[in-house]
Amino acid sequence: MKLELCEVADGEYGLKSLSPFCEKAHRALYFHKLDYIRNHTGRPSGHKQYNPAGQVPVLLIDGQPVPDSTAILIRLEELSDKTLLPADPAECGEAWTWEEFGDSVIAQYIPVARWLDERHWPLNKHYYSQGVPKPLKSFIENLVRKNVGKAYAKRDVLKQGMDAAWAEFERHLDNLEARVPATGFWMGDALTVADIGLFSCIQELRIPTTPWHRDRINERVTLAGWLDRVDAATADKH
Template structure:
């Protein structure tokens, strides 16, 4: 039985990457998918190659956007808060969990963006995956322009300012710190799965696609971190037993 049938849920997001275990190339869309599944909420998807296609429901033209009936909830952080209202108590949202979510969505995400857009080893695969639907004349020009813009943002964020060697040295140090902090059992914080698990998982798991093989291997060779990622993946991959949904 769909407990949210009176207000159907629709996730507006990007095209399906066609990779088992990865609902989206966007870590923020992946975060929303896994939160909805773990909360036991049935939902539909509307996908588009360009996030601007969802602009009528998103002032920034970014994804994901969750439609709760006619109500549009943009931004993955706000979506997780709305999911907590729909399935109270299912996903923990303590102050500490929210701090980890912020670190994932900013610091960890910076390395994911750098891996895809700035790392010369990965750019050909990223370009092919993200821009294959473009007409050839446009594809010959636009991806390079967008890449230059993204790298400029990474420099401004101090992710790429000192160049690739410094970036990946800092990336390795961050993974070492996360590996040392990762729990041997259970989820990131003591108790149930929280927004910390969903946010950290979505960014780190997104590094494990074929777009970024070196970075994914770096994640997987940290044993505690990799084992925790496996537990979160198993817990959130399919829709769980639904809880009572708020109207």
């Protein structure tokens, strides 16, 4: 069986990818101990032949595409003797709910923090002009930022403005800090899709290119400790 993960460029700071959804796929593949190769493009649309939506990741299984990170988690359960799903149906449902919370709630803050927050844009803009001739870099960076700003202005995350978005982000962190276990993993002693899904989104904001968010996360010491445990259990050591 040949597994090929279609994604965007390499990550940094201990992350395989700067996309939370690609990072989720990497962590799950490592947990399941499945060998795979990586297929990079500069933009998600570079893999559009495998996913008409032009989004990543896409996992090719013997050439057959499985788009969407959650669908990849489901498919990996069929390919491995290991599992990220609790045996109890109620706990399994809760684990998937937390995985979705990462995708639909936490992930929305990542592009806002990187592209639209004035404190962080200078630390991130070079990612969007890699390979572009120097005279065009500033133009491309500003164009990307303008388009992202236009798209996110219509979304709930920025409906009340940037300050309100970050106040809401901190409320989410407080709620997660109140819920996270002091030992073990999100649902108990074993890793689940809840850990993989939440970690992949929160950890993307816990890096030097988003220092305000990194510091707010690390202030929640129980949450930070859980992130470190998930990282240690799912990071590719190679």
